[in-house]
Amino acid sequence: MIAPEPKSVAAVITEWRTNSHADVLLSRILEPEAWGHPKPFGLKLAAVYADQFPENELCRSYCQKYNIPIFPTVKGAIGVGTSEVAVDGVILIGEHGQYASNGLEQTLYPRRRLFEEVVHAFRLFKKRVPVFSDKHLSYDWLFSRWMYDLARHEGIPFMAGSSLPVAWRLPALNIPIGTELTEAMAVGYADLEAYGFHALETLQCITERRRGGETGVLSVRCVTGPRVWEEEKAGLWSKALLDELTPARQAAFRDPGPIRPTPSDALFLVNYRDGLKGAVVMLGSVGSCFAFSGRRRDVKEPDAAVFMLEDHRPYGHFGHLLRAIEQMIVTGHPSYPVERTLLTSGLLSALMQSRHEGGSIIATPHLADLSYQPADWPYAPGPVGTPA
Numbered sequence: 001m002i003a004p005e006p007k008s009v010a011a012v013i014t015e016w017r018t019n020s021h022a023d024v025l026l027s028r029i030l031e032p033e034a035w036g037h038p039k040p041f042g043l044k045l046a047a048v049y050a051d052q053f054p055e056n057e058l059c060r061s062y063c064q065k066y067n068i069p070i071f072p073t074v075k076g077a078i079g080v081g082t083s084e085v086a087v088d089g090v091i092l093i094g095e096h097g098q099y100a101s102n103g104l105e106q107t108l109y110p111r112r113r114l115f116e117e118v119v120h121a122f123r124l125f126k127k128r129v130p131v132f133s134d135k136h137l138s139y140d141w142l143f144s145r146w147m148y149d150l151a152r153h154e155g156i157p158f159m160a161g162s163s164l165p166v167a168w169r170l171p172a173l174n175i176p177i178g179t180e181l182t183e184a185m186a187v188g189y190a191d192l193e194a195y196g197f198h199a200l201e202t203l204q205c206i207t208e209r210r211r212g213g214e215t216g217v218l219s220v221r222c223v224t225g226p227r228v229w230e231e232e233k234a235g236l237w238s239k240a241l242l243d244e245l246t247p248a249r250q251a252a253f254r255d256p257g258p259i260r261p262t263p264s265d266a267l268f269l270v271n272y273r274d275g276l277k278g279a280v281v282m283l284g285s286v287g288s289c290f291a292f293s294g295r296r297r298d299v300k301e302p303d304a305a306v307f308m309l310e311d312h313r314p315y316g317h318f319g320h321l322l323r324a325i326e327q328m329i330v331t332g333h334p335s336y337p338v339e340r341t342l343l344t345s346g347l348l349s350a351l352m353q354s355r356h357e358g359g360s361i362i363a364t365p366h367l368a369d370l371s372y373q374p375a376d377w378p379y380a381p382g383p384v385g386t387p388a
Helices: 020-031 059-065 074-077 109-123 139-152 194-205 227-233 241-242 247-253 317-331 339-356
Strands: 008-013 043-051 089-093 131-134 160-163 168-170 179-189 217-224 264-272 277-282 292-297 305-307
Touching: 008 020, 008 074, 008 109, 008 194, 008 247, 020 043, 020 059, 020 089, 043 059, 043 074, 059 305, 074 109, 074 168, 074 305, 089 109, 089 317, 109 139, 109 292, 131 317, 139 160, 139 317, 139 339, 160 227, 160 317, 160 339, 168 247, 179 194, 194 264, 217 227, 217 339, 227 241, 247 305, 264 292, 264 339
Parallel strands: 008 043, 008 089, 089 131, 131 160, 179 277
Antiparallel strands: 168 305, 179 292, 217 264, 264 277, 292 305
8 A cells, every 4th residue: 555645844933953842843754763653754844934043953954954945934934935835734833942031921932923924825825724833822812812713714724732632641541521520630840831831731631521521711810839738728729639649650750759848839720611620730849740630520539640751852742742733734624622722821821910910810701701622632552652
């Protein structure tokens, strides 16, 4: 059987250096065997636009090696130097690079600007192809919603998000669509924007599977430091659910150590429209751990699993993310709903505002009717490191 011709993609990126998101996604397309994949991806890199070229950049060397043109404009990359859309899809990676921060300590990555330039090229060339946008849509809710609405208006198949929903789960955790959840908590660590987004996607990829699907969020709140543990004593999140993760942490990490309060701790509280209360605890003592813990109605045993990343090259979870991107570009249909990432982008923006205001409750009427149904896209199978 003859393998189908790979689909061509244009990469629109902020920068490409060792272990950047551009590296762990685009280099996989070019050299799948070097990244541990016995089966190549059904994609070929046709052109690149890079916003920045740091001293340690890899973009020029990779593109020279594989005869891939680098264009000074997004339009040039989409057209591969022609006056038409000359690719089957676009991978937008607006992560890493030297960009300013705002007063909420959010890095102002130009994802909205780059997406606008992609759509401008589509309009000029009178053709639309699928677009994947890495991580959250934007640091700003209005920019995120604008990107989502523009994609819908233009009829662009659009997907975005984190690698956490497709990462390994220890132990295996399958929440059937339609499950009635009574408690839901995610665990994360480190920077509240860059890594807090991953933790929110960890929470959301489970809570969206509850009975009725996602129906929206009424309000959020973020507190930090000792107040995290004061809120636990007040019953706003469950230390018992955190403790349920102990066996999974012990299985996943050689010496996970005890969880204890630290000055860098933070708590995200998410008040869902249908009454579910979600929580994310970002803990300085948890190690490099993302996890989910929750309860189903009338089920005695809790659901508790570490969402496991491969924390060294070849960073295999990005291979599983790339398979989802590949599926969208090959079929023209998103592998899972972009609404998940629209919601997590809005949550994160509001939570950063709450932190800036000292832990105020932020009403989110703009998220209250953000409803969608989940998809059954699989997470990474087998032991950690199993290649996609």
